[in-house]
Amino acid sequence: MQSLLSRYRNGALAAVFLMLTALPGHAQFGGVFTDPVQSGHALQQIAQNVQNSATWQQQLANTIKLLATADKDYQQAITTYNTISNNLKNFSSKSIWQTIQSQLTMANFANQYGETTGLQSAMNGQAPGTASMVWKLMNLGLNSTSSSFLSSQVLGSSHALATLTRMEAMDGVSSQCLGSVGSYNAMRNGNMLPQSSLTQAQFDTTSFTSTELEQLNLVNMGNAHHLNETQAQGALHACQAAQAAVQNMAQRTAAADEINNAAFVQQQRATFSSAPANSSQTWETYLP
Numbered sequence: 001m002q003s004l005l006s007r008y009r010n011g012a013l014a015a016v017f018l019m020l021t022a023l024p025g026h027a028q029f030g031g032v033f034t035d036p037v038q039s040g041h042a043l044q045q046i047a048q049n050v051q052n053s054a055t056w057q058q059q060l061a062n063t064i065k066l067l068a069t070a071d072k073d074y075q076q077a078i079t080t081y082n083t084i085s086n087n088l089k090n091f092s093s094k095s096i097w098q099t100i101q102s103q104l105t106m107a108n109f110a111n112q113y114g115e116t117t118g119l120q121s122a123m124n125g126q127a128p129g130t131a132s133m134v135w136k137l138m139n140l141g142l143n144s145t146s147s148s149f150l151s152s153q154v155l156g157s158s159h160a161l162a163t164l165t166r167m168e169a170m171d172g173v174s175s176q177c178l179g180s181v182g183s184y185n186a187m188r189n190g191n192m193l194p195q196s197s198l199t200q201a202q203f204d205t206t207s208f209t210s211t212e213l214e215q216l217n218l219v220n221m222g223n224a225h226h227l228n229e230t231q232a233q234g235a236l237h238a239c240q241a242a243q244a245a246v247q248n249m250a251q252r253t254a255a256a257d258e259i260n261n262a263a264f265v266q267q268q269r270a271t272f273s274s275a276p277a278n279s280s281q282t283w284e285t286y287l288p
Helices: 002-021 036-089 119-123 131-138 144-151 159-202 212-271
Strands: none
Touching: 119 131, 119 159, 131 159, 144 159, 159 212
């Protein structure tokens, strides 16, 4: 910009100099004379300098606009830098995210005669691996007479074997679910300390946990805890689905009994008819 001002000043001085050199002079033999050629050149030079001056003024105006734009960009860069710097250094507005954490409730069972021995420990995760034994002790077993009877039944056509199958399915699924509940409660107990530490770090306002990078690390750890919790919940949901399947076995057995009983009644009436003589066929479709 200073160079443009110098050029503008030099052009103005040159124009003044040409005007001075074009003034009238004294002739040799008296009088005043004027050189028209020199005057023409002076006028052309003045016009050129005026034109150059206008050009330099336009260039100066454009340069000022460019400098204003550059200054605006610089101020914007300073603002962006300060924002990023503050985010990296201090990020302490966290209390608005804080929620209330749920407390783990322990199972409690009465045990007047030893009928629920081991159930409370298995459910609360205090004795993992004992779910199958505890379930077996709590339920009624089959005696030797029932075993002899069941051994003579035909698979697929015996109501007693179907009932036994349902009992065995209930034993397996219920033992698995009892163990899953115990494992889940044990996991919750073990995770209480790291979850409490994570919560304290998330809502801490000191410089150690206030950086944006540290907050991202805490978010990743929170996602890891959430994944573990989701997997544990999935195991419990699988147990519920298995329990529902076992319950459906009882309903299916009842439906099969109803169909088999209807077919048996029809067969007996066709073979050993008890309808009065010359009566209608209504008795063939009647069920008591």
